[in-house]
Amino acid sequence: MHRTTIYQTVLLAAVVAASVAAGTRSTAQAPGAPMSPWALQRGQDSLPKVYTDSQATAGQAVWTKTCSECHETSDVTGSDFRTKWVGQNLFALYETIRTTMPDGDPGTLPVDDYAATVAYILKLNGLPSGEARLTTDSVSLSAITFRLPTSGGAPASDTLVR
Numbered sequence: 288m289h290r291t292t293i294y295q296t297v298l299l300a301a302v303v304a305a306s307v308a309a310g311t312r313s314t315a316q317a318p319g320a321p322m323s324p325w326a327l328q329r330g331q332d333s334l335p336k337v338y339t340d341s342q343a344t345a346g347q348a349v350w351t352k353t354c355s356e357c358h359e360t361s362d363v364t365g366s367d368f369r370t371k372w373v374g375q376n377l378f379a380l381y382e383t384i385r386t387t388m389p390d391g392d393p394g395t396l397p398v399d400d401y402a403a404t405v406a407y408i409l410k411l412n413g414l415p416s417g418e419a420r421l422t423t424d425s426v427s428l429s430a431i432t433f434r435l436p437t438s439g440g441a442p443a444s445d446t447l448v449r
């Protein structure tokens with residue numbers, strides 16, 4: 288158990304280091320990997336479309352079946368949640384959910400279900416869907432910053448985007 292924890296920590300450190308390296312060199316992008324929509328739209332008002340409708344629908348089903356036992360959707364749209372997660376990259380959110388939820392039974396869902404719940408959370412926060420699925424890949428997810436739409440009752444974007 289203890290050894291596993293250390294291994295996971297080392298692995299996470301390696302993943303973070305790889306993400307940082309990928310951020311500084313565009314050549315680090317895996318062949319065939321879609322370029323981060325965020326990279327294309329940094330500084331613009333339009334938001335990147337990082338998940339598909341069907342993925343959010345799948346995420347809603349996971350939410351209803353598993354997460355809603357303990358959570359209201361306001362748990363992932365309210366100001367506490369936004370203060371903590373807006374401005375973070377999506378790998379941080381995905382990995383937190385994957386390694387801690389369902390509470391008491393973490394990591395027991397297929398990774399695609401975890402990605403789908405993140406997609407659903409993005410939808411609940413008013414972010415647009417598109418053609419590209421949200422992956423479970425740490426480097427791709429790390430490259431996407433959780434931003435909110437400037438309209439739709441979200442707090443002022445300049446206090447939340449960094």
Ligand code: HEC
Pocket residue numbers: 349350353354355356357358363368371383384387388389390391404
């Ligand atoms: C058995 C109850 C339970 C289930 C099921 C559950 N959660 Fe949680 N969740 C909690 C509790 C309790 C917390 C707050 C404690 C904490 O932060 O560790 C929490 C916190 C969270 C947070 C906030 C984490 C943070 O650090 O801000 C997110 C996001 C979340 N859950 C998502 C999910 C998703 C998605 C699912 C379904 C896959 C899920 N939870 C299923 C009990 C549960």
